Amino acid sequence: MKALEKREQALKRQLEQYPPLESRDNPPLQYFGYLSGRHPVSPTNDTMEAWLQLSFPGKWTTSVDGIALVPAYYPAFSPEGNYGFPKRFKIDVFSHQEPNLPVTVVDWTTADFPDPGLHPVFFSFPQSDVQSVRITVTKGERQADSQFFALDEWMVFQNGNNIAPPAYQRLEASDSYNEAPYWKLPYLTDRKLQVGRNLHTVHPVPDFIQYYDEQTIRDHPPEIEIDLGAQHNIGRVELYPAKVPDMPIPEFAFPLKYHIELRRALNENPIVQSAVIEETLPSRMRWHPLSAVRARFLRLTLHALPRHNDRPVFAMAEIRVIGREGDQQENLAAGKTIRMTRLPEDAGTAPALLVDGFGNGREIIQEHDHIEQLAERKKVAEALAQTQHRLLIARATRQSFYWTIGIGGGIVLLFSLILWIAYQRTIRQRALYELRQQIAADLHDDISSNLGTISMIAKRLQQDPPPSLLQEKLNEIGHIAQESFLSIKEIIWHMDSDVVHLAEMFGHIEKTARSILAGSQVICEFPDNVAEAAVPAKTRRNIMLLVKEALYNCAKYAKAEHMRIHADLRHCVLVLSMKDDGCGFDPACAQVANSDTGRGLANMERRARLLGAELDIFSEPGKGTEVTLSMPIK
Structure with a gap:
């Protein structure tokens, strides 16, 4: 048990080094992911043939080195695990040189894939030049006389970057069940993951939280401006909500209406200006593609904020501006100069917290590392669960052992007590017997002897002895009688x-x-x-x-x-x-x-x-x- 407890503590410390799995702690309210259609199951045939395919435009010449599948989480039907993760499947890649010749990089068609729970599944393989990637599912989750499969997210990695989401890539499926805002084919690559944001180890760093008055928001909407230092190719903007203390919904303080602008210079008109974006449902991260334009300045304008304690509130953990140079992607906003208008003089937090690389007390890491570590986290979590199960059995065994020892000891003690009582009774009976024997011996040896002597003297006196002898024998009788009297008193005293x-x-x-x-x-x-x-x-x-x-x-x-x-x-x-x-x-x-x-x-x-x-x-x-x-x- 000491060894198991030591291993349990070591695994708990190791588990703390991985990103948290947020599904059960903060279940999603939208964008569950992709759900296939229903496929019939017969007594003689329980296989299905369903596929998903992601195709890249033109002649794709960059290598792909990893694929991740994130299980879907449907709280109403899978409160304890994933919903419909495929049981048997394979992943093929096609190159532009031989578009009709698949190369299988993952094959789980002959045995059921181990249940991943809510953890992502990460597959790495040697770099391959691809034009398209296809997932073929041959066995799904069975319900009654049909089967299906579901996924929250499909991620394809190139040099550590997820290249599946861009809008110009074509996503196809053999069939799809569509019910917005929960199930839809585009949700498969929308970067909105039920496993949470790409956060890592704990760091005690606060997030930006600010309360405003109603008139300021109505007359002069606050603006957040980030200077990237030079012009860069910008691919997308990522917004990470922050949690306000004492607020039940973690993402509640995210702006209800906002729009994003990209500028090459502050005095120029924006080269990209999004329409006003309305967010009606909380989400753990907002991702906005911006068509890979070159710009230096990003401006975020807040048009409507949620209310808390009868005041508009704005809370955000991080703003990331992802730029792309060739095959490399990086966060261009990290540590850059940030300015915020209409900021109250008594502002409690600094705008620089929006580009410090931390959100909700954790470090924000790259998508590839986040998914890979979540997949590794499952192994540690399973080892911890197995250790805790063994520890539970060991504790139950110890408790049973203690009960057995206690009951056995009680029985032994009871029998020992019975034997001791019997032994003491035997000793008392033996002592009583010895006492009776001793009294009988004393009476025989002492009193009986004395009485016999007195009887013999009396017979001699009956023969008419001389007076001198008569007086001597009478004295002797008196002495013997006194001796007998003392002997009886002695016996009584010994018995008291x-x-x-x-x-x-x-x-x-x-x-x-x-x-x-x-x-x-x-x-x-x-x-x-x-x-x-x-x-x-x-x-x-x-x-x-x-x-x-x-x-x-x-x-x-x-x-x-x-x-x-x-x-x-x-x-x-x-x-x-x-x-x-x-x-x-x-x-x-x-x-x-x-x-x-x-x-x-x-x-x-x-x-x-x-x-x-x-x-x-x-x-x-x-x-x-x-x-x-x-x-x-x-």
Whole structure:
């Protein structure tokens, strides 16, 4: 897409270098061109035989090097393209040496010619001496059971100059449909083109626009006088209308009545004086042939002007005086001295703008270059249209791709969410199952064991033991009952919440220690900066069971008077120590290892491994016992 967008911008810049195609922007109101008659079409024969021929007088000795066909534009029947451009045709030239032997320079009789749209079609070929040129059409535009063809303009170029329009050349056709001012055979070479004036690249140059009062126009018609500097052979005068801002019709401000004079000197009578010319319909360019006379001065007199904002207005882009010397034609008025009478003192624009070579903000170029560039413009316009079409498809594909990715991603996200919910549900069910299993194990290992012990002691007491043994066993039953009570409270506490803070756990350790060691003095030293440190349920349970095991061992065997519990949290490591002043023991003694205390020590080491902690036990007979647990805390 980036490559297509880059090519699109490059083609747009290239297209701006060609003359504009004005047909659709400013459709013609007259002079559509030439329209052939209707030719029948049968199921077995769809060919037609129609021709146009342009003949030059006498023995024509100058070469012809190019021919252009301008498609007709009929807005009512072809709003989007040309009207009736021939589909199959050929162009032949005839020389004066062999007037009956045609030389075909263009042949499109075996295949349909590509639709030119509204762009002119330009054919160049090696220079040929000609006396006449003929276009033969073998297939036209079909409508119902007939076919026809139409052209706006036929141009024949000699050294870059269009030599088709002069009145002394003979234009013939096999048939013609005539309906002035729209269709007529002479309109085929009248230089009034639907593609617009021969304007080229944009130049910000204003045109001559002037308002007059009614009396001036009535009593003293304004005159425009151009001094060509010397006498020249003058062939024609071209007048280019200008557009007045805020005026809907571009050529509205062109004079309604005017006449043209040619003089050899200012004090002489005119050698050519046209009748008063009336223009009732707007046109993009007026062309006036003047019979190739020699003159130096041109005078244009304005007799009637259109009104705008209740005032007569005159607007013109350019006046061109085309002279001919041999085979060469040139604009003799370019940059020459120009004078205008009855010009108001507050005139906003200078008369020199009428001969500056620009019109409507564009440079005026030669007819040959204008038509050839319009023909080249079609190739660039087609490449731009193709690029824009591909870009449109690419954007639609990208949009579809995004939708596909979005919908696919949404489906994947939805399934992922469903799987995540199912996974979380499975985890919760597994955690619940593990919790039930843990509760069952705790009840079996702790409470059930304690109840079994109490049952065994009760059976011994039923055998009439001595009073001393009775008191000892009753104390043991009370101790076991207290231990069971604390175990049940411990299970309930573990079930209440998944996570507790260290401060809460320290409080629970202190309460448990004072309950188990009711006959001893318990001293607890816990840090104050652990309010935000959290302990998961599983970690908390193993810590509490390890601590309880140590406390029960102290209560059962140590006969300690003091228990000191100290905790510290350094660099995310919890160090918890429990030190008593009891009788102590030798950890390496086999008798101890095979006792209940030995099993208790093994359980403590197993829980330390589950916590990923280090457990250190220091004890000597008669010197008490110290249990230290070191474990990481997140």
